[in-house]
Structures are given as C-alpha cells and as structure tokens.
Amino acid sequence: MSLDADAIVDRRRMRRKLTFWRVTAVVIAGVAVAGAAFLLTPRNRLFPAGDYIARIKIQGLIRDNRDRVEALDRLSRSRARAVILHIDSPGGTTTGSQELFESLRALQAKKPMVVVVDGLAASGAYIAALSSDHIIAHDTSLVGSIGVLFQFPNFTGALKTLGVQVESIKSSPLKAAPNGFEPTSPEARAAVEAIVLDSYAWFKNLVKDRRHMDDAQLGAVSDGRVFTGRQGVPLKLIDGLGNEKTARDWLASEKHIPSTTPVRDYSLQPRFSELSFLHMAAWTFQAVGLSDFAQRIEEWGAVRAVERLNLDGLLALWHPSGSN
Numbered sequence: 001m002s003l004d005a006d007a008i009v010d011r012r013r014m015r016r017k018l019t020f021w022r023v024t025a026v027v028i029a030g031v032a033v034a035g036a037a038f039l040l041t042p043r044n045r046l047f048p049a050g051d052y053i054a055r056i057k058i059q060g061l062i063r064d065n066r067d068r069v070e071a072l073d074r075l076s077r078s079r080a081r082a083v084i085l086h087i088d089s090p091g092g093t094t095t096g097s098q099e100l101f102e103s104l105r106a107l108q109a110k111k112p113m114v115v116v117v118d119g120l121a122a123s124g125a126y127i128a129a130l131s132s133d134h135i136i137a138h139d140t141s142l143v144g145s146i147g148v149l150f151q152f153p154n155f156t157g158a159l160k161t162l163g164v165q166v167e168s169i170k171s172s173p174l175k176a177a178p179n180g181f182e183p184t185s186p187e188a189r190a191a192v193e194a195i196v197l198d199s200y201a202w203f204k205n206l207v208k209d210r211r212h213m214d215d216a217q218l219g220a221v222s223d224g225r226v227f228t229g230r231q232g233v234p235l236k237l238i239d240g241l242g243n244e245k246t247a248r249d250w251l252a253s254e255k256h257i258p259s260t261t262p263v264r265d266y267s268l269q270p271r272f273s274e275l276s277f278l279h280m281a282a283w284t285f286q287a288v289g290l291s292d293f294a295q296r297i298e299e300w301g302a303v304r305a306v307e308r309l310n311l312d313g314l315l316a317l318w319h320p321s322g323s324n
Helices: 002-040 066-076 094-108 124-129 156-162 186-210 215-221 244-255 277-287 291-308
Strands: 053-062 082-093 113-122 135-137 142-144 226-228 263-265 315-317
Touching (some): 053 066, 053 094, 113 244, 186 215
Parallel strands (some): 113 135
16 A cells, blocks of 8 residues: 555656646747747737837947847837937947947937936936937936046056066057056057047037037036036036926927827837847736836846946946046
C-alpha cells in the first residue's frame, strides 16, 4: 500500500507540473499573439476614430537613435491633432541632441507641439525642448545648462606609479590626442577647446534664435548653470509654469484644439520588425490596459540600454558634480 500511495503522490505532483507549464505556454503564446496583433493592426482599427493629442516622452540619456527619428516621422503623418512632449533628461551627446531637435522641429512643423518639463531638461535635453514654440515646466523643474563638455580621464600618474609606459607611433602629433595615456600637450588642448567653443557657439545661437533673446539675455543664462522653472520664466528659458493640463489649456486657447480632446501615449520604440521581447511585452500590456506593467518593463529595458551606453565625443550633458 505504501508503494501505491507514493506512486499516486508522484503522479499527482507530475500532473500539477505539467498543468503549470501548459498554462504558462498558453499565456506566453497569447501575449505574443496579442502583441503581434496590436502592432500589425492599423491604428484606425485598433483605436476608435476621432481626434486625439499624442503624448510622447524623452527620458534618460540622449544619443543618436534612428528608430526614434522614424517614429517621430510616422507621428507627423498620423491623425494626431497635436503633440505634448514630456522631457526628463540630463542631455547626452551633441549630435544625438541635434538629431532629436531636428526631428522634433519637423514634427512641430506639421503638428502643434508643447513641451512639459517633468523634472529636468538640461543641456542636450534643453536643445530638444527648443524645438517647440511653447515650453512649460514645474516650479521646481530644472532647465538650462547651456554648454558643451569634452571629458576624458588621464592615467599618466597611475601608469607612472605602476611603472607602465604606453608607447605609440603617430602620423602626426595631434593624432589620437588627447588620449589619457600621456600628458595633454598645449596644442592638443587648444584643438579640443576650439571644437568645444565652436559647438558652444552653435548651442548659444540656437537658444538666442528659438527663445528670441538679445545678447544680454543670452549672456545671463549661458554660463552652464541650471535654473528652476520659477527662475526660467523671467529669464525667457521657458514660457510658463504648469503641467500637462496647462499644456492642454494652451493648445485650446492658442491652437483651437478642445481641452476635452483625449490624450494618448505614442511610443517612440522600434516597430515590429525591430522589436525585442521587452518591447512586445510592454506594448501588449499597454494594449490590454495594464499601463503600469508596460511602463515598468520599458523602464527596465531603458536601464539596460543605459548600462550598455558608451557616450563618445562632445557631450551636452548636465551633472551636479561639475559645470558643462
């Protein structure tokens, strides 16, 4: 009897395991099918017809991103009446920030757009904010940090202590200079400084043109500092204080888009052919109304991307430990 009882217990345990894995497989398959259907179904069939305002977000470090450029181009050809751009970013590379600015300007040429600074729009992220004709921030949001940074470590002291000498054969004295393995020559420093100042001049001219500042007003905000939203209004860095409701009210009064127009999230993630499992899962949860799960998945994916990020070249990036 004892052997029979053990056999029965084992069979029941095995049956429960099989049931668990079968259910898991069905759930995964259902998620995959729902995600594919969501992405492949035309938007006008997936969502009810009618006007809407697209909500897009720029968060984290900014660098060049072809998928984002294409997503913004698709948005410019969508049924959206207007765009609300939420920004919370310390900036990134100068080329990535310029690419984002130009893509947003192309979008703003076709759709009224207003920027809402959630927490931070500094340096390269402020470049992105300049794409809009109207910028709103919270009282304690941080904006500005108008400047460019070229930063590199120098290991010469440590290498000397360790008794290590790095040798190189160059075609010319300024090739691969500065490199961090030898003292930076005055000529190399001057060459890099010229690049930084040229990019800085481009940044300042962009601010002056987009925010309609004179030289005195530009000089007051272009020393690399960040300012709060409250400070930013009289300095002309932003146009007003508020939140998304404020942005909707502005679209209603200035662009004649009713404040009752629904606002829908528009993802700047890759399309189906370039999707990872994380993107599929996030969009599937969003499609069935589980937005919190979708946001957590996308944030986790963003964290992994930042961990792999290697920022090369000039930076338009703000960090509290130093000025840029």
